[in-house]
Every structure is written in structure tokens, then in C-alpha cells.
Amino acid sequence: MAKVATRVSYGEALVKYGVPNENVVVLDADLSKSTKTDTFKKVCPERFINMGIAEADMMCVAAGLATCGKIAFASTFAMFAAGRAFEQIRNSIGYPGLNVKIGATHAGISVGEDGASHQCLEDIALMRTIPGMVIINPADDREAQLAVKAAIEHQGPVYMRFGRLAVDDLYDDDYKFELGKGVMLRDGKDATIVATGLLVQEALKAAKILEDEGISARVINIHTIKPLDEEIITAAAKETGAIVTAEEHYIMGGLGSAVAEVVCKNAPCPVKIIGTEEFGQSGKPAELFEAYGLTAENIVKNVKEAIKLKK
Amino acid sequence: MDAKRITELSIIANKVRKDALTGVYSAAAGHPGGSLSIADLLTYLYFEEMNIDPKNPTMEDRDRLVLSKGHTAPALYGVLAERGFFDPAEMKNLRKFGSFLQGHPVLGKIPGVDMSTGSLGQGVCVAGGMALAAKLDNKSYRVYSILGDGELEEGQVWEQAMFAPHYKLDNMTIFVDNNGLQIDGDITKVMNPTPIDKKFEAFGWHVIVIDAHNYNEIESAINEAKATKGKPTAVIMKSVKGKNVSFMENNPAWHGSAPNEEQYNQAISELDEIIKGLEAQL
Incomplete structure (x- = not known):
């Protein structure tokens, strides 16, 4: 089974779907070897713009390009996109609703050894607060590539969250990605x-462990965190009566919060949120996942607790 | 430029000043000082220079202007109104609930506005993106941006100051409204951005220093910018904050406060006097 980091998928998808579309322009802030936009640069140097280490300027230049009909992909680490350039994204991209795509790589604690300064665990929360911003957090190579394709086809701002860590394939080639639709796996x-x-x-993995213990757990992949697929979440709340969310993100403002908002509104039931609650530290991704409870075992534990809370 | 045309433009610029003050007075809020200082430049750009069409504000190959110092929207709205993008009578709805004339410029909502601005430092970077788009598409439209001198204290201005020369954006001209004052007072005392001209020169810009209220100098600077190849141009305009309203001139108190009824009436009568004098010259 292939193991590909979604940042690599980003680079490949920019070539596959971005090169044929003459309006696509790729910007990077001196991280093209890490964000993998260098894959695009190699085949399409005339539409690759290195911004230097200047994320604030990059977001605004992307906005300017978008006002002139370009589909600008602004690429850097999640920390410096959603974090450092939040207000530029909010005021120069979100407020005018411009067609800018933010390719944020190295998101989450799986950045690993670089440590907490680079482990962006708040980007989903930040981006969710911007009206009209679409947020996609793909789970594997195939999904990440199709997310880029969907971002190109979508008119308006999109934040794409990619990881540094190589991940196993979840989907085969027949997978159909639908923006804004959750996938019941x-x-x-x-x-x-x-x-x-x-x-x-x-x-x-957690669902398999639970199955062995006689507990039947539904698993939903939410690749589009905003707009959230309210239908699939509401149905899950109504039909299973307990929800556990899991994300490589701070517990406030991320997927868990988004799901809880929908559940509270449409079909109140216990919701347990798994995510980080403090700054990370250096370490191997697997060590960090273990240390901060981002594991199948912790999901199992939370599912059992959530079931106990059911009326 | 012939003297008659200068007189005509001066009349328009003072009407723009009246529009801006009417807006700020009606809203009882806004930024008159820096609006009055850029009225002459905006008038020249929109009435003499820019390829724009009030009937088709989103014309694809139009010249663009990004008001990076977005708080001086009253002057931008005034010039757009005088140029026919919308009815000048709308100025009295500035900043009012439900009005399209928002406190700061908004793209897509206000005919003729090319970018939403208001958060300082961002507009000039957006202008860089527009100029880059023109280069990528081999188009000949030009991109203008107006910055405040206090705005130069925003770090991202200097990110763009590196970017535009690096990509040889000679289709981009920026104007620094160098009125010397920001909210908390003298720019050199709050956080000294001088020498402004030498800074831009060092970053690789073609730099021209002019009097912001002299149409011949504005015209020749813009022509020089158009003739300058391989680098963008920064025009540093020495201006008078609150220009043409006696009690507002060079007073930082008028950066962000609205006149009361008496002050408004006095300002309007001063501007009407100036317009009357100019009309007599025609």
C-alpha cells in the first residue's frame, strides 16, 4: 500500500489540475521544497511566483491576482498561512470573497520534530470564523488531489490543510470526492x-477494536469541515445517539466544535471531542499522537464513555 | 497642462472635497484630513489619466486603483461620484446602515472600487498582485495605489516594496500621501518612517518627489512613471492634511473626527469661495 504525505499530493495535483488551467498561479513563501509546490514550478515556472519569506504580502498579492481573474494558490506552512497571515486572509481574501486557494501544509502535530512553534493546531478554528471560507482537510493522497481539483472548480476562497507525514491510502482510484459531503466509511x-x-x-482502527468488543460504531470522514455536511452529522446523531470526534487540532473551534454546533441545533446527544489541549513538543509523529491522545485506543475509550452518557 | 484644464480640475477636486466632508459630516464619523490631502491626485487620476468607464466599472482591461489608505474612502467615493459612477447625493448616506457607501472601500459593493481596503499595508500588496496579473497576461493596464505616510510603519508595506521591483512591475505606480501627520501626531515623532524617498530608492523603486497639489507635477510624475521601464515608481507627494479648509490644514485632530454643523458650514463656504474664484478664471 502506498504511503504518501498529502503535501506531496498537493504538489502533484497542482501539476495535474493546475497546469492545464491557464488561470492557475502558484505562490510560495520560500518553502516550495517543503510544500511541494516545486513540483509545479518545475513544469510551469512561468506561473510560479516565489514571494520570499513574506506571507502577509503573499496573501494580498494572491488577492490582487484573483481580482484579475487568476486562481491563485498561496502556499506555506499552516502556521504562517492561517496563523501569521490571518488578518490578511480575513480582510483581503475573505471579506471581498476572492477566488484564492490557500495550500497550507505541515498542519497539525504530525509535523513532529520541529516542535510546537510549527505545529499548527488552531488553523481550522481560525479559518472557520471567516464567512464564506471553505475548509478541506483531506485524509489521504487521493482525497488531497481531488480536493485541489475541487478547489479549482469552486468559485471563492478555499483553505486546504495538508500534512507532512506520509499516510496510508484510504481510498482507491474509484473514489468520488464531493465538496461539502461527508463520507460514511x-x-x-x-x-x-x-x-x-x-x-x-x-x-x-477504533471501530474494529470496538466491533471485537461487541460495539457497533459508525465512522464518518469529514474532509470538508466548512461547509459542514449537516445532514450526515444529524443523521448520525439521531440514528446512533452518541458522537465522538477526532482531529489533529486543538479541541476548541475545530471539527469537534463544528459537529457539536450541528448536533446541538438538530439532534442533541452526547458529543466527545478528541484533539489537543496544549502546545505540542518535538518528537516523532507516532510518539506525539500517543502523548496527546490522538489514537485509536483513546477513541475507543471515548466512544464507550459517550455511549454511557446516552439517555 | 494648459491653465484652463488645471482650473477645471481644481474645481472638480474642491467639489470632491465638499463631497468628502458632506459624507463625514452626515455620518458624524470618518477621516476628513487625509481625504482632503489626496483630492487633487484622485481628481487627476480619474478625470485625466485612468482608462475607466463609469458605465462599465468592471471593464476587464481598465486601469486599477487600490486605496491602500482605505480610511480616506470619503475622497475616493467623492471622486467616483463626480466621475459618474454613482450619484453624488449618495454621499450623505456614507457610513449609514444599509448604505452601499461603507466606512471603508468594499469591492463588489461600490461601483468603481477595485479592492476592499481599510486595514493598512494590505492594499498596496493587492495592487502588486494586480500588476503581476497584467504582466502574466501581457496586458497594458496600469495599477495605482495610494498609501499614507503613517501607513509606511506597517511592515508588510516593505514586503511589497521588495516584491514589485523584484518582479519588475513597471506597470505599478504608488503614491505616498506625505502629509506628515498620523493619528497620534507628527509621523517623525510617532514612529519615524523618513527618509521615505531614500527607502524606496534602496528597495529598487524609481522615486519622484512632488507637490501633491500641483497638477503639472502630478502629470509629469505619472508620465515619468509610465516611461520608466523595468521598475515600479513611487511618487512621494508632499501634501497638506486637511487641504483647503483653513481650520483643518496641518492639524492631526482632523485625522479621524467629523466636523460639527458650524464647522461643516464654514468648511463648505470656504470651499465654495475657492470654487467661485476658480470659476471666475474660466
């Missing part, structure tokens, strides 16, 4: 695990 009746990004694999 496994049906179940006792509880639902709603996961995104790297935690989707852990959710599937």
Missing part, C-alpha cells in the same frame, strides 16, 4: 466516530 448503530485528516485511519 463504515456503518454502525451504537455510536458514531466523526474524524478528519490523519485521524480517519485511527477512527477505522
Whole structure:
């Protein structure tokens, strides 16, 4: 089974779907070897713009390009995109609703050894607060590539969250990606695990462990965190009566919060949110996932607790 | 430029000043000082220079202007109104609930506005993106941006100051409204951005220093910018904040406060006097 980091998928998808579209322009802030936009640069140097280490300027230049009909992909680490350039994204991209695509790589704690300064665990929360911003957090190579394709086809701002860590394939070549639609990977009746990004694999592992213990867990992959697929979440709440969310992100403002908002509104039931609660540290991704509870075992534990809370 | 045309433009610029003050007075909020200082430049650009069409504000190959110092929207709205993008009578709805004339410029909502601005430092970077788009598409439209001198204290201005010369954006001209004052006072005392001309020169710009209220100098600077190849141009305009309203001139108190009724009436009568004098010259 192939193991590909979604940042690599980003670079390849920019070539596959971006090169044929003459309006696509790729910007990077001196990280093209890491964000993998250098893959695009190699075949299409005339539409690759190195901004230097200047993320604020990059977001605004992307906005300017978009006002002139370009589809600008602004690429850097999630920390410096959603974090450093938040207000530029908010005021120069979000407010005028411009057709800018933010390719944010090295998101989450799986950045690993670089440590907490580079482990962006708040980007989903930040981007969710911008009206009209679409947020995609793909779970594997195939999904990441199709997310880029969907971003090109979507008119308006999109934030794409990619990882540094190589991940197993979740989907085969027949997978159809639909922006804004959750994917039920496994049906179940006792509880639902709603996961995104790297935690989707852990959710599937957790469901298997639970099955062995006689608990039937539904697993939903939410690749589009905004707009959230309210239908699939509401149905899960109604039909299984307990939800556990799992994400490589701070517990406030991310997928868990988004799911809880929908559940509260449409079909109140227990919701347990798995994510980080403090700054990370240096270490191997697997060590960090273990240390911060981003594991199948912790999901299992939370599912059992959530089921106990059911009326 | 012939004297008659200068007189005509001066009349328009003072009407723009009246529009701006009417807006700020009606809203009881806004930024009159820096609006009055850029009225002559905006008038020249929109009435003499820019390839624009009030009937087709989103014309694809139009010249673009990004008001990076977005708080001086009253002057931009005034010139757009005088140029026919919308009815000048709308100025009295500035900043009012439900009005399209928002406190700061908004793309897509206000005919003729090319970018949403208001958060300082961002507009000039957006202008860089527009100029780059023109280069990528081999188009000949030009991109203008107006910055405040206090705005130069924003770090991202200098990110763009590196970018535009690096990509040889000679289709981009920026104007620094060098009125010397920001909210908290003298720019050199708050956070000294001088020498402004030498800074831009060092970053690789073609730099021209002019009097912001002299149409011949504005015209020749813009022509020089158009003739300058391989680098963008920064025009540093020595201006008078609150220009042409006696009690507002060079007073930082008028950066962001609205006149009361008496002050408004006095300002309007001063501007009407100036317009009357100019009309007598025609």
C-alpha cells in the first residue's frame, strides 16, 4: 500500500489540475521544497511566483491576482498561512470573497520534530470564523488531489490543510470526492466516530477494536469541515445517539466544535471531542499522537464513555 | 497642462472635497484630513489619466486603483461620484446602515472600487498582485495605489516594496500621501518612517518627489512613471492634511473626527469661495 504525505499530493495535483488551467498561479513563501509546490514550478515556472519569506504580502498579492481573474494558490506552512497571515486572509481574501486557494501544509502535530512553534493546531478554528471560507482537510493522497481539483472548480476562497507525514491510502482510484459531503466509511448503530485528516485511519482502527468488543460504531470522514455536511452529522446523531470526534487540532473551534454546533441545533446527544489541549513538543509523529491522545485506543475509550452518557 | 484644464480640475477636486466632508459630516464619523490631502491626485487620476468607464466599472482591461489608505474612502467615493459612477447625493448616506457607501472601500459593493481596503499595508500588496496579473497576461493596464505616510510603519508595506521591483512591475505606480501627520501626531515623532524617498530608492523603486497639489507635477510624475521601464515608481507627494479648509490644514485632530454643523458650514463656504474664484478664471 502506498504511503504518501498529502503535501506531496498537493504538489502533484497542482501539476495535474493546475497546469492545464491557464488561470492557475502558484505562490510560495520560500518553502516550495517543503510544500511541494516545486513540483509545479518545475513544469510551469512561468506561473510560479516565489514571494520570499513574506506571507502577509503573499496573501494580498494572491488577492490582487484573483481580482484579475487568476486562481491563485498561496502556499506555506499552516502556521504562517492561517496563523501569521490571518488578518490578511480575513480582510483581503475573505471579506471581498476572492477566488484564492490557500495550500497550507505541515498542519497539525504530525509535523513532529520541529516542535510546537510549527505545529499548527488552531488553523481550522481560525479559518472557520471567516464567512464564506471553505475548509478541506483531506485524509489521504487521493482525497488531497481531488480536493485541489475541487478547489479549482469552486468559485471563492478555499483553505486546504495538508500534512507532512506520509499516510496510508484510504481510498482507491474509484473514489468520488464531493465538496461539502461527508463520507460514511463504515456503518454502525451504537455510536458514531466523526474524524478528519490523519485521524480517519485511527477512527477505522477504533471501530474494529470496538466491533471485537461487541460495539457497533459508525465512522464518518469529514474532509470538508466548512461547509459542514449537516445532514450526515444529524443523521448520525439521531440514528446512533452518541458522537465522538477526532482531529489533529486543538479541541476548541475545530471539527469537534463544528459537529457539536450541528448536533446541538438538530439532534442533541452526547458529543466527545478528541484533539489537543496544549502546545505540542518535538518528537516523532507516532510518539506525539500517543502523548496527546490522538489514537485509536483513546477513541475507543471515548466512544464507550459517550455511549454511557446516552439517555 | 494648459491653465484652463488645471482650473477645471481644481474645481472638480474642491467639489470632491465638499463631497468628502458632506459624507463625514452626515455620518458624524470618518477621516476628513487625509481625504482632503489626496483630492487633487484622485481628481487627476480619474478625470485625466485612468482608462475607466463609469458605465462599465468592471471593464476587464481598465486601469486599477487600490486605496491602500482605505480610511480616506470619503475622497475616493467623492471622486467616483463626480466621475459618474454613482450619484453624488449618495454621499450623505456614507457610513449609514444599509448604505452601499461603507466606512471603508468594499469591492463588489461600490461601483468603481477595485479592492476592499481599510486595514493598512494590505492594499498596496493587492495592487502588486494586480500588476503581476497584467504582466502574466501581457496586458497594458496600469495599477495605482495610494498609501499614507503613517501607513509606511506597517511592515508588510516593505514586503511589497521588495516584491514589485523584484518582479519588475513597471506597470505599478504608488503614491505616498506625505502629509506628515498620523493619528497620534507628527509621523517623525510617532514612529519615524523618513527618509521615505531614500527607502524606496534602496528597495529598487524609481522615486519622484512632488507637490501633491500641483497638477503639472502630478502629470509629469505619472508620465515619468509610465516611461520608466523595468521598475515600479513611487511618487512621494508632499501634501497638506486637511487641504483647503483653513481650520483643518496641518492639524492631526482632523485625522479621524467629523466636523460639527458650524464647522461643516464654514468648511463648505470656504470651499465654495475657492470654487467661485476658480470659476471666475474660466
